[in-house]
Amino acid sequence: MTVQVMTAKEVTKKVINKEKLFILDVRNEDAFQDWKIEGENVKYVNVPYFDLLDGVEEIMDQLPKNEEILVVCAKEGSSIMVAEMLAEEGVEVSYLQGGMKAWSEYLEPVKVGDLQDGGEIYQFVRIGKGCLSYMVVSNGEAAIIDSTRMTDVYTQFAENLGVNITHVFDTHLHADHISGGRVIAESTGATYWLPPKDATEVTFAYQPLDGGQEVTIGDTKITIHALYSPGHTIGSTSFVVDEKFLLSGDILFIDSIGRPDLAGMAEDWVGDLRESLYTRYRELSDELVVLPAHFMIIEELNEDGSVAEKLGTLFAKNHGLTIENEAEFRRLVTENLPAQPNAYQEIRKTNMGQLTPDEETQREMEIGPNRCAVR
Structure with a gap:
C-alpha cells in the first residue's frame, strides 16, 4: 500500500459533507482530549x-477493516511514520498534511448571502479553531470583519473577485486568536476600525468605531451600521449589514452567548452583556440573520458549511437568551465558564501591538479550541 496525503481542505469537505472518516490521532492523550477533529460521521x-x-501490530484490532484511515499528529512528522507502518500492514492510509497546525489555520470561504445591487457577503470558516470572519463585497470594494492572522487568504480572495479592500473592522479586541486586521489594512491602504473602548492600550493608529456610525462599501449604499453591544468586552460592537445580517462578534453565538471575563471583568461586564442581548438586540428585527465571530460545536454548521441563524430563532432556542431572572443570568455567566483560551493574555497584548511574536510563536499561542462562550 502507498501512503496518501490528505489536506486540511479535503478533511474540511468531508466534515461539512458528513462523510465517514476514521482518524488515528497519535498525539499525547492530553492534547487529544483538549482539541481534536470532530464531525458527525468522524470516528x-x-x-x-x-x-x-x-x-502497529497491537492496535490493528482497534482499526476498521476495509476503510481508509487518516493519521493525525501535531505537525505531520509522527503521522507520516505511523502511516508508513500501517501501509506495510496492508492498510489504506493517509496522513494529514501539516498536522493539527494546518487544521487550525485552514479557512473555508462560504457565500452566505446576496446584498442589494449585486453585493455579496462571504463567511470564512476556520473549522479547526471555530473562528468566523467575513468579507462584504460591493461594486469593486470589500470590507473585512474579524480577520484571522492568515491574511493572504483574504487578500487573494479579494484579488480573485477583482475587488479592493477599503475597510477592515474588528468587532472587539480578540483574546483567543491573533487579528490580521492591522496587517491587511497596512498592506492594502484600507482603513482599520477598532472600538475605542477596547483600544485604550493599543500602540498603533486606528479609526475609532463608535455605535451609530455607518460605513458605505462601494457606491451602492451597502452600509455597515455599528451597534455598540458591550459584554464580551467593554468595547464590543456588532454590525448590521444591508439591513439583512447581524454580525454579532462574540456577544451572541448560535448555541450560546459570549463570556465577559477575558479581561478579568466578569462581575463588572455581566450587566452590559445582559443589556446588549436582552434590550439592544430585542429592538432589532427577528428576520436579521445572525453571523457570529465563533462557533463552539460542529453541529452549529449548516448543510453548506456556514454558521448562521435568524435572530428570532435564537431568541426562541438559544439558552442564553431565555433567562428572565437577572440573578440567574448572572450566575450562569459568572459561574459557568470554561477554561480560558490558551495564551489569551499574550494574544490580547499582541492584538494591542504590545507584543510582536514571530510566526511560529503565534501558531503556538493559538493552538487549541476557542473558548469564547459561556457553557
Whole structure:
C-alpha cells in the first residue's frame, strides 16, 4: 500500500459533507482530549506515537477493516511514520498534511448571502479553531470583519473577485486568536476600525468605531451600521449589514452567548452583556440573520458549511437568551465558564501591538479550541 496525503481542505469537505472518516490521532492523550477533529460521521482512536515506536501490530484490532484511515499528529512528522507502518500492514492510509497546525489555520470561504445591487457577503470558516470572519463585497470594494492572522487568504480572495479592500473592522479586541486586521489594512491602504473602548492600550493608529456610525462599501449604499453591544468586552460592537445580517462578534453565538471575563471583568461586564442581548438586540428585527465571530460545536454548521441563524430563532432556542431572572443570568455567566483560551493574555497584548511574536510563536499561542462562550 502507498501512503496518501490528505489536506486540511479535503478533511474540511468531508466534515461539512458528513462523510465517514476514521482518524488515528497519535498525539499525547492530553492534547487529544483538549482539541481534536470532530464531525458527525468522524470516528477516532487516540494512541500516542511513543506507544507505536515498536510497531502497529497491537492496535490493528482497534482499526476498521476495509476503510481508509487518516493519521493525525501535531505537525505531520509522527503521522507520516505511523502511516508508513500501517501501509506495510496492508492498510489504506493517509496522513494529514501539516498536522493539527494546518487544521487550525485552514479557512473555508462560504457565500452566505446576496446584498442589494449585486453585493455579496462571504463567511470564512476556520473549522479547526471555530473562528468566523467575513468579507462584504460591493461594486469593486470589500470590507473585512474579524480577520484571522492568515491574511493572504483574504487578500487573494479579494484579488480573485477583482475587488479592493477599503475597510477592515474588528468587532472587539480578540483574546483567543491573533487579528490580521492591522496587517491587511497596512498592506492594502484600507482603513482599520477598532472600538475605542477596547483600544485604550493599543500602540498603533486606528479609526475609532463608535455605535451609530455607518460605513458605505462601494457606491451602492451597502452600509455597515455599528451597534455598540458591550459584554464580551467593554468595547464590543456588532454590525448590521444591508439591513439583512447581524454580525454579532462574540456577544451572541448560535448555541450560546459570549463570556465577559477575558479581561478579568466578569462581575463588572455581566450587566452590559445582559443589556446588549436582552434590550439592544430585542429592538432589532427577528428576520436579521445572525453571523457570529465563533462557533463552539460542529453541529452549529449548516448543510453548506456556514454558521448562521435568524435572530428570532435564537431568541426562541438559544439558552442564553431565555433567562428572565437577572440573578440567574448572572450566575450562569459568572459561574459557568470554561477554561480560558490558551495564551489569551499574550494574544490580547499582541492584538494591542504590545507584543510582536514571530510566526511560529503565534501558531503556538493559538493552538487549541476557542473558548469564547459561556457553557
